[in-house]
Amino acid sequence: MDSLLSLLIWFPILGAVLVLLIGNNRIAIARWVSVFISILVFVLSVNLFLDFDTSTSAMQFVEKASWIGQFNVFYHLGIDGISMPLIILTTFSTVLVIIAGWEVIKNRVADYMAAFLMMEGLIIGVFSSMDSMLFYVFWEASLIPMLLIIGVWGGQNRVYASIKFFLYTFLGSVFMLVSLIYMYNLSGSFAIADMYTLPLTLTQQSWIFWAFFLAFAVKVPMFPVHTWLPDAHVQAPTGGSVILAAIMLKMGGYGFFRFSLPITPDASSSFATVVIILSLIAIVYIGFVALVQKDMKKLIAYSSISHMGFVTLGVFVVFSIMKMGADGQLVSINGSSIESAYLGLEGAMIQMISHGFISAAMFLVVGVLYDRLHSREISTYGGVINSMPKFTGFAVLFALANAGLPGTSGFVGEFMVILGALQANFWFAFLAATTLIIGAAYTLWMVKRVFWGPINNPDVSTLSDINTRELCIFAILATAVLLMGLYPQPVIEVMHASVINLLEQALTTKLPVSL
Amino acid sequence: MMNFQFNVSELIFVLPELFLLSAISIILLFDLFASERLKPLTYYLTQLALIITGWLAFDLIGESAIIFSGTFVLDTMGSTFKVFIMGFAIIALVYTRHYLKAHELLRNEYFILALMSILGMMVMVSGHSLLTLYMGLEIMSLSLYALIASARDRAVAIEAALKYFVLGAIASGLLLYGMSMIYGITGSLDIAQISNFARASTLASQQTLILNFGLVFLVIGVAFKLGAVPFHMWVPDVYQGSPTSVTMFLSTVPKIAAIALLIRLLIDGLGDLQHYWSDLLMIIAVLSIALGSLVALMQSNIKRMLAYSTISHIGFVLLGFVTGVVEGYGAAVFYVLVYILMSLAAFGSIIVLNKNGFEADQISDYQGLSKHSPWFALIILVVMLSMAGVPPFIGFYSKLFILQQVIAEGYIILAVIAVVFAVISAYYYLQIIKTMYFDDADKEITVSAPLDMRVVLSINGILILLVGLMPSFWMSLSVSLF
Numbered sequence: 001m002d003s004l005l006s007l008l009i010w011f012p013i014l015g016a017v018l019v020l021l022i023g024n025n026r027i028a029i030a031r032w033v034s035v036f037i038s039i040l041v042f043v044l045s046v047n048l049f050l051d052f053d054t055s056t057s058a059m060q061f062v063e064k065a066s067w068i069g070q071f072n073v074f075y076h077l078g079i080d081g082i083s084m085p086l087i088i089l090t091t092f093s094t095v096l097v098i099i100a101g102w103e104v105i106k107n108r109v110a111d112y113m114a115a116f117l118m119m120e121g122l123i124i125g126v127f128s129s130m131d132s133m134l135f136y137v138f139w140e141a142s143l144i145p146m147l148l149i150i151g152v153w154g155g156q157n158r159v160y161a162s163i164k165f166f167l168y169t170f171l172g173s174v175f176m177l178v179s180l181i182y183m184y185n186l187s188g189s190f191a192i193a194d195m196y197t198l199p200l201t202l203t204q205q206s207w208i209f210w211a212f213f214l215a216f217a218v219k220v221p222m223f224p225v226h227t228w229l230p231d232a233h234v235q236a237p238t239g240g241s242v243i244l245a246a247i248m249l250k251m252g253g254y255g256f257f258r259f260s261l262p263i264t265p266d267a268s269s270s271f272a273t274v275v276i277i278l279s280l281i282a283i284v285y286i287g288f289v290a291l292v293q294k295d296m297k298k299l300i301a302y303s304s305i306s307h308m309g310f311v312t313l314g315v316f317v318v319f320s321i322m323k324m325g326a327d328g329q330l331v332s333i334n335g336s337s338i339e340s341a342y343l344g345l346e347g348a349m350i351q352m353i354s355h356g357f358i359s360a361a362m363f364l365v366v367g368v369l370y371d372r373l374h375s376r377e378i379s380t381y382g383g384v385i386n387s388m389p390k391f392t393g394f395a396v397l398f399a400l401a402n403a404g405l406p407g408t409s410g411f412v413g414e415f416m417v418i419l420g421a422l423q424a425n426f427w428f429a430f431l432a433a434t435t436l437i438i439g440a441a442y443t444l445w446m447v448k449r450v451f452w453g454p455i456n457n458p459d460v461s462t463l464s465d466i467n468t469r470e471l472c473i474f475a476i477l478a479t480a481v482l483l484m485g486l487y488p489q490p491v492i493e494v495m496h497a498s499v500i501n502l503l504e505q506a507l508t509t510k511l512p513v514s515l
Numbered sequence: 516m517m518n519f520q521f522n523v524s525e526l527i528f529v530l531p532e533l534f535l536l537s538a539i540s541i542i543l544l545f546d547l548f549a550s551e552r553l554k555p556l557t558y559y560l561t562q563l564a565l566i567i568t569g570w571l572a573f574d575l576i577g578e579s580a581i582i583f584s585g586t587f588v589l590d591t592m593g594s595t596f597k598v599f600i601m602g603f604a605i606i607a608l609v610y611t612r613h614y615l616k617a618h619e620l621l622r623n624e625y626f627i628l629a630l631m632s633i634l635g636m637m638v639m640v641s642g643h644s645l646l647t648l649y650m651g652l653e654i655m656s657l658s659l660y661a662l663i664a665s666a667r668d669r670a671v672a673i674e675a676a677l678k679y680f681v682l683g684a685i686a687s688g689l690l691l692y693g694m695s696m697i698y699g700i701t702g703s704l705d706i707a708q709i710s711n712f713a714r715a716s717t718l719a720s721q722q723t724l725i726l727n728f729g730l731v732f733l734v735i736g737v738a739f740k741l742g743a744v745p746f747h748m749w750v751p752d753v754y755q756g757s758p759t760s761v762t763m764f765l766s767t768v769p770k771i772a773a774i775a776l777l778i779r780l781l782i783d784g785l786g787d788l789q790h791y792w793s794d795l796l797m798i799i800a801v802l803s804i805a806l807g808s809l810v811a812l813m814q815s816n817i818k819r820m821l822a823y824s825t826i827s828h829i830g831f832v833l834l835g836f837v838t839g840v841v842e843g844y845g846a847a848v849f850y851v852l853v854y855i856l857m858s859l860a861a862f863g864s865i866i867v868l869n870k871n872g873f874e875a876d877q878i879s880d881y882q883g884l885s886k887h888s889p890w891f892a893l894i895i896l897v898v899m900l901s902m903a904g905v906p907p908f909i910g911f912y913s914k915l916f917i918l919q920q921v922i923a924e925g926y927i928i929l930a931v932i933a934v935v936f937a938v939i940s941a942y943y944y945l946q947i948i949k950t951m952y953f954d955d956a957d958k959e960i961t962v963s964a965p966l967d968m969r970v971v972l973s974i975n976g977i978l979i980l981l982v983g984l985m986p987s988f989w990m991s992l993s994v995s996l997f
Contacts, residue, residue: 068912070990071919111889133915137906144900147945151953152885159953163945170905170941174934178922181915181930185923 004047005061005077005128008087012041012094013121016114027109031102034113038095041120045091048084054493057081057501059130067134073190076131081498082257082349083127085491086250089356090127092480093246094120096473097239100364103469104238104371105153112153116239119145123247127254132180133190136173139251143169146240146248153237161228161235168228172218176259179211183263196262200510202270209267212260213275219252222275222312223282226305233301234376238367241297245304245359250352253311257349261315261506268506272319275312280431282309287438291445295376296369299446300362303402306435307355307414313432314348314417320424324507336423338503344424345499346492347416353491354401354409354484361398361477365391368470369450372463378446383455387463392451394466394474399447401481403440409484525582528589531571531597532637538564539630546623554623558612561626562605565633569601572637581643585705588643592778592996596640596771603768603855604633606971610863611760613968617869618666620758625665629764632658636772642779645694645704652690652740655772656683659765663757675756682749686739693732697784700725706784713787730788733780734795740773741829744802754822759874762818763862766825767855774851777836782844782997789839797837797929803830804933808940818876820943821861824902827940828854834933835917838924845994846916852989853913856982860898860975867891867964867972878947883956891962892951894976899944901979904937909983916990 015037022030053060059078067075079087097116105112122145125138143166151162184190187198200208218225229249233241261268283306290302318341322330330338368391369384370376385392401408404415414435422429455461466474484491526533542564546557576594581587608629615621635654642648660683664676698704700722701712713726735746742750754762781792807827814820832854835847868875868884868891875881885892901908914937921930962969982989 068987068990070916070987070994108886137911140906140911144905147948148952151949159949162953163942163949166945167938167942171935171938174938175931177915178918178927178930178934181919181922182927184919 003063004044005079005124006063008041008045008048008091009077009121009125009128011044011121012037012117012124015041016117016121019110019114019117022110024108024110030110030113034098034117035095037117038091038098038120042088042091042095045088045124048079049088049494052081052084052494054081055497057497061128062130067131071133071184071190072188073133074131075134076191077128077134078130079128081495082502083254084494085349085353086127086247086254087124089250089353090120090123090247093242093356093360096360096364096476097242099469100242100367100473101237101239104367108152112149112237112239115145115149116243119149119243123251126251130192131190132192132195132259135192136177136180140170140173142248142251146244149240149243150232150236153240154235155237156235157231158235161231164228165232168225169218172215172225175211176215179208183208192258192263195259196505198263198510200264202266202511205264205267205510206271209260209264209271212255212264213271216252216255216260217278217312219255220249220308220312221252221305222278222309223286223305224278226282226286229305230298230301233304233363234295234297238363238370241301241363241367242360245300245363246356249304249308250356253308253315253348253352256312256315257345257502261502264510265506266509266511268316269319272316275316276320276428279309279313279316280428282306283313283432283435284438287435287442291438291442293442294378296366296378296446296450297363297376299378299442300359300366300402303362303439303442304355304359306439307351307359307402307410310351310414310417310432310435311348311355313428314344314351314413314420317344317417317421317424317428318503318506320428321420322503322507324504324509330504330507334423340420340423341503342496342499343416344420345503346495347413347420349413349495349499350409350416350484350488350491351413354413354481357477357480357484358398358401358408358410361394361474361481362402364473364477365395365398368466373459378449380457381450381460382453382457384451384460384463386455387461388465390471391466391474394478395451396447397478398481399443401485403443404436407482407485409481409488412485412488521583525580528575528578528580528582529587529641531568531575532634532641534571535564535568535630535634535637538568539627539634542630543627546627557623557626558608561630562608564630565601565605565608569598569605572597572601581707585707586644586647587641588706589641593641593775595992595996596775597637599852599855600633600636600640600768600771603771603859604629604764606859606863606975607760607764607767609967609971610763610859610866613964614758614760614866614869617866618758620666622665625662628658628662628665632656632662633768636769636775639772639779640775642776643706645698645706645709648776648779649687649691649694651772652776653687655769656687659761659769662761662764663753665761666758669758671756672758675753678749678756679753682739686736686746689732689739690736693729693736696725696729696732700729706779709784710786713785726785726788727791730781730785730792731795733785734792734799737773737777737780738799740776741770741833742826743799743829743833744806744826745799747803747806747826750826751819751822754825755816755819755876759818759862759865759869759876762821763859763866766821766858766862770829770851770855774832774848778844781836793837793839796833797926800830800833800837801929801932803827803833804936805830808936811940811943814943815878816876817865817878817881817947820878821858824940824943825854825858827936828902831914831917831933834921834929837926837929838920840920840924841997842994843917843920843924844997845990846913846920848996849916849990849993850913852993853909853982856975857898857901857910857979860894860972860979861902863968863972863975864891864895864898867962867968868960870961870963878950880960881947881950882954882960884951884960886956887960888962890973894972895951896948897976897979899947901983903941903944905941907980907983909979909986912983912986912990
């Protein structure tokens with residue numbers, strides 16, 4: 001199909017309008033229409049995977065039409081191996097959250113479903129834009145439904161959390177806008193591909209790098225601009241947390257892949273150590289912060305930040321492994337093979353996708369408990385296994401995946417990144433590897449306090465186990481987590497050509513060689 | 516020496532103005548002699564007059580001439596501005612009628628005064644001599660003073676009218692003073708001759724000094740009329756005190772006329788002194804953006820908040836003029852048009868909630884609106900996000916255009932300041948969204964506006980989204996005016 005990407009973007013958005021028109025009074029129809037739309041979009045997006053040509057790093061499914069002639073802005077879509085898995089992750093997660101919100105959301109159901117469909121379309125737009133202005137429009141527009149989701153269906157402190165979320169990310173993004181315009185004025189084009197080839201001095205690159213960094217680091221989020229995330233996660237409804245963790249954070253990681261590395265390769269290289277240190281702080285320090293949380297959602301939010309640290313670590317560690325030789329061939333800095341640079345980048349990608357599954361699952365686990373007892377406090381629970389055995393089975397599986405147990409998807413990405421980091425610097429790898437201990441500590445300790453042990457709270461004994469709907473969601477997620485953990489090869493194959501291309505771009509200097 | 520010649524064939528170029536003037540006279544007489552039963556017709560005649568005037572102006576697009584011995588210019592920019600003035604005025608009057616009805620202020624003089632001020636704006640837009648420009652400005656302003664005072668039993672309205680009158684008179688005085696300087700040194704009131712004089716390279720330093728001196732007063736006068744910092748003091752009080760329909764009128768159509776005044780005086784007339792007035796405007800622009808954004812944060816009255824938001828929008832408009840290039844001017848004009856479209860919808864949504872003399876002008880009046888009237892809540896959401904500059908709404912593209920021009924001219928710091936304050940201003944727009952969507956309502960809100968008001972407001976809101984998705988046409992139109 002020629003316009004598959006457009007269909008994937010606009011079908012959910014128009015579907016959202018339809019659901020809005022159905023209205024909050026016809027709940028059953030709104031639910032069924034939404035779930036139908038989301039499944040249809042997911043099925044359509046699988047076509048991206050099936051028809052994808054893994055042998056090339058070129059953009060595929062390209063669509064191009066003039067949009068704003070004044071600025072040379074094109075409605076230009078296309079995907080490569082980096083964006084395609086993220087799009088499928090988006091469509092997949094949207095189906096889950098819509099089913100997860102089925103009977104849990106009682107207030108303004110149609111609006112709720114519509115907001116998620118709208119967001120799905122916008123985020124697919126983010127991942128498939130090849131024009132930076134189009135990208136920016138989708139990037140910012142996706143804040144609006146999330147603002148409303150947190151603000152309308154959130155918890156006690158939702159107003160504070162939603163506005164903090166919005167302003168934080170908005171502030172980060174406007175600097176990206178300024179640097180995009182700056183590059184447009186240099187090159188006369190907003191096309192991302194033209195920015196790759198735009199010659200920039202190191203000073204220009206540094207400014208642009210930090211402007212991009214603000215936008216993407218806030219989104220990821222990286223230490224020290226992560227403070228909006230715990231608030232947003234804790235206050236958001238379960239579905240909101242899932243989308244936030246599973247997809248929105250990935251937009252930041254994607255930004256590093258798509259913008260920072262290829263557009264500002266020299267600045268990325270010179271500031272790589274700073275980013276790596278921030279990533280390690282996120283991995284270790286935020287891991288410890290997670291350990292002391294009393295609120296389950298907050299704990300998972302901090303664990304998200306810690307896990308996303310692996311993404312930025314994997315991306316920027318390549319600068320310590322490889323460099324571009326004078327003859328245009330990649331050469332190793334300290335004797336390691338080029339494979340370890342791939343390990344870093346591909347590990348980061350795998351980590352993003354795996355985190356999409358695991359964090360979604362973890363937030364849904366908390367959601368199930370919250371729906372029943374309306375508490376996120378760890379201390380409320382204890383001995384849940386006695387009344388909810390099936391649920392506990394899934395919860396423990398996801399918790400182990402979160403801790404990075406081999407065989408689950410959580411292990412693959414982290415292990416790849418650690419292996420890559422080991423080639424760069426032993427201490428990077430050492431610090432990153434501590435997460436296997438800290439991560440296991442905070443996750444398993446939470447499991448122990450919530451699921452094992454005696455029942456302290458009489459309410460816990462009255463809990464009913466998960467119903468079929470919840471069982472389905474968890475079963476799908478468990479399959480995904482195990483599949484990715486045992487056989488990640490298809491995903492790696494899809495992205496391999498694009499990663500090779502990206503690595504070359506990231507290591508090719510934009511500066512005059514005569515320096 | 517002025518050599519005044521009158522040629523009847525030139526009248527064709529002032530057809531819109533002539534028509535509007537005749538229409539005003541006829542409507543005035545009609546209203547005087549109409550029976551009670553026929554009085555409501557005045558409103559429809561007013562709208563009809565605006566439509567025909569707009570059509571006549573549209574018909575003249577493409578024609579260009581300088582007539583009446585160089586006092587009146589007809590060009591594409593002037594005609595286009597007139598079409599937009601008519602279009603926006605039509606929308607504004609639809610909202611106005613509902614407001615006047617709900618507040619029992621419906622007197623037909625209102626419409627006639629509005630028409631009169633629109634005539635003044637048309638004269639300003641086409642003024643090609645300092646005198647014509649000043650005359651247009653006064654026709655417009657005097658009618659506006661009377662409009663504000665039309666709620667004559669409200670103390671705040673009278674206060675607003677007086678404040679606007681006194682400060683407006685001072686501004687006019689300053690403008691006149693500047694004009695007299697310019698006239699004194701150039702010996703002409705004609706914009707073209709002033710421009711020729713300023714272009715001449717053989718100016719004595721004395722002459723340059725006086726020219727610049729006059730220029731400063733012109734800039735002050737224009738800044739006053741636009742409500743830019745530090746000449747903004749009247750804006751919040753007048754916006755808050757005036758009846759909402761007048762506030763809406765004030766904050767929308769006259770801005771086109773004020774921008775036209777700026778273009779005629781500074782660009783057409785003193786374009787060669789651009790490096791002088793650019794610096795002046797830059798300071799005014801940055802102060803406006805900063806003060807408008809910061810002070811709006813603390814407002815609980817939505818009209819007052821919109822007043823400060825207007826100040827910061829005007830700052831963005833002026834940034835476009837700071838660039839000193841044609842595309843920058845185009846960006847500024849685009850911004851003004853977009854701002855007016857958003858402002859109309861914003862005030863329209865205040866008015867749509869009016870009922871039985873109750874003014875919905877406190878932000879807290881919007882509590883729970885999304886439950887009782889999801890459609891209008893959605894429109895207000897769109898308007899507020901658009902004003903905050905969030906894509907994909909039209910307000911984003913106007914900011915983008917300005918920023919692009921500002922950065923292209925090398926003022927990166929200005930762009931950074933502007934975007935930071937744009938983020939700060941997003942906070943108070945979010946407050947309204949928060950009130951509508953996140954707060955629980957403790958009282959029922961019902962929208963009882965008539966159909967025409969609902970339809971026009973809906974179209975207004977949808978335009979903000981649709982033009983946002985397809986901004987190309989408006990953008991190139993704005994640039995093509997110069």
